[in-house]
Structure formats: C-alpha cells, structure tokens
Amino acid sequence: MANTTTTVDPFAMFQEWVSNSERQWNGFLNNAMATDEFSQTMGRMMDVYLNMQKNLNEVMGRYLQLINVPTRNDILGIGERLAQIEDRLDRIESGVSLAVRAQTTAKSAPASTPARPPRTKQPPKAAS
Secondary structure (H helix, E strand, O other), rough: OOOOOOOOOHHHHHHHHHHHHHHHHHHHHHHHHHHHHHHHHHHHHHHHHHHHHHHHHHHHHHHHHHHHOOOOOOOOHHHHHHHHHHHHHHHHHHHHHHHHHHHHHHHHHOOOOOOOOOOOOOOOOOOO
C-alpha cells in the first residue's frame, strides 16, 4: 500500500483567502463609490473639513495675536516690505554709482581752460 498523504500549505491557503477577500472588497467599494449618495456624502465631508480648517486657522490666529506672536501673514507681509526696501536700496546704489562714475570721468577729462605756463618770475627780496 502506498502512503499518499497530501500536505496542506497554510500559507498558500492564507494567501488565497487574502486574494479573495481583496477582490470582494474591491468590487463592493467600487460599486459603493459609483453611487450619487457616495459623491454627495464625500462633498459634505469635504465641506465640513474645510470649515473646520478655516475655523482652526481663525482660532490659531486669535491665539497667536493674544500671546503677541506674529502670524504667518504677518511674516509674509514683513518679507514683502523687506523686498521692496531692498529694491529701493538697489536703485539708490545704482544712482550713487552712476554719479560717482560721472564725477571721476569729469575729473579725468581734459579741462576746458588752457594750461598756464609755469611761473618763472621770483618775488622781489625784501631789503634788509
């Protein structure tokens, strides 16, 4: 008599069970998400989430103002003002450098008055 026993692989059974369960859940959830009720419910949930986020931002803004800490908008405003100041400073620096360049070119340019001859006459000596 031949002893033929089949061994059962528990991991293969578990893998098959997981695959079947996943297929069933995918089918169920795909059918559920295809309905108008699901879309409306998700829209309402998104509205609730956005309102909660807006309220939390307002409350945090008031809290930060209460404890005298700048908010994100305050920091962004300071950054914008600083950028404007830097732009103005750049314009001032370029204007100053143009003026300095104009002065140096004016000094190095030949004078419009003719050069004087060297002075050769000596002043008279005082009588002692």
